[in-house]
Amino acid sequence: MALYKGMILCLFTKEENGIIAGMVGGAWITNTFNTNYNTNNNTNNNTIVITGESGGQEIITADDYEQIKKDNEELVEDNEKLQASLESNQQRSIKMETTKKDFFEAIYDGDGYEKYNSSNNTGELKIGGKGYTDAIQLWGWTPFILLNLDGEYQSVKFDAGRIDESSIIDGMLRVYLNDNESGEFTIDAETPLTPIEIQVAGATTMKIELVGDGYKKYGLVNFEVQ
Secondary structure (H helix, E strand, O other): OHHHHOOOOOOOOEEEOOEEEEEEOOEEEEEOOOOOEEOOOOEEOOEEEEEOOOOOEEEEEHHHHHHHHHHHHHHHHHHHHHHHHHHHHHHHHHHHHOHHHHHHHHEEEEEOEEEEOHHHOOOOEEEOOEEEOOEEEEEOOOOEEEEEOOOOOOEEEEEEEEOOOOOOOOEEEEEEEOOEEEEEEEEOOOOOOEEEEEEOOOOOEEEEEEEOOOOOEEEEEEEEEO
16 A cells, blocks of 8 residues: 555546546556455455556455545645645745835835835945944934824834934834834934834834934834834
8 A cells, every 4th residue: 555655646537437547656547346256255246447657457445445535635635725824834934035125115204214126226224333234313303203004914023223323312113003002112322223113013104203302312223123
């Protein structure tokens, strides 16, 4: 049985007139359905003849043949589940690869902000001595960005930090979801980056606002949306 189970490539295709034919590992299976019984020992003589491409033949019992069919159906079902899992993983991978693009495209308006986008060669933003080409700069009197989320995301993650050579003043980000205040995040001016995570499940719009006077300059980098 182990010989045939690993070789099954497709479902059996014909079942009529007492003959069953199918393909197993490149070999045709023909069931002669010999229904004669040996009355002396009560043995069922049903046989399956397997003919290979080279013309060689193997004979198995009808019970083994039915087991091969069953195993084949299970293998087909397992293959379908595996294919579905691979497609799901591929979709998640594609989603992760486009999170930065999705985030930048979600920004549709605001005030006192500038986008640094690697795909558009718009330069870089420096925070803690490191340059970032996918970033958002907020400066001026209460700058903010507006995002259209369309209710598609569960969370938004990014790092916030004071831009190099700007005034050393602690910052605060205020977040609004669907025009309702959702939370505030304090940012230490002497810490290069502060991680921020915002739960946005069900939200269609989001506003991120830098609170305070116009001397602060902060950047948002390392975006990840789920």
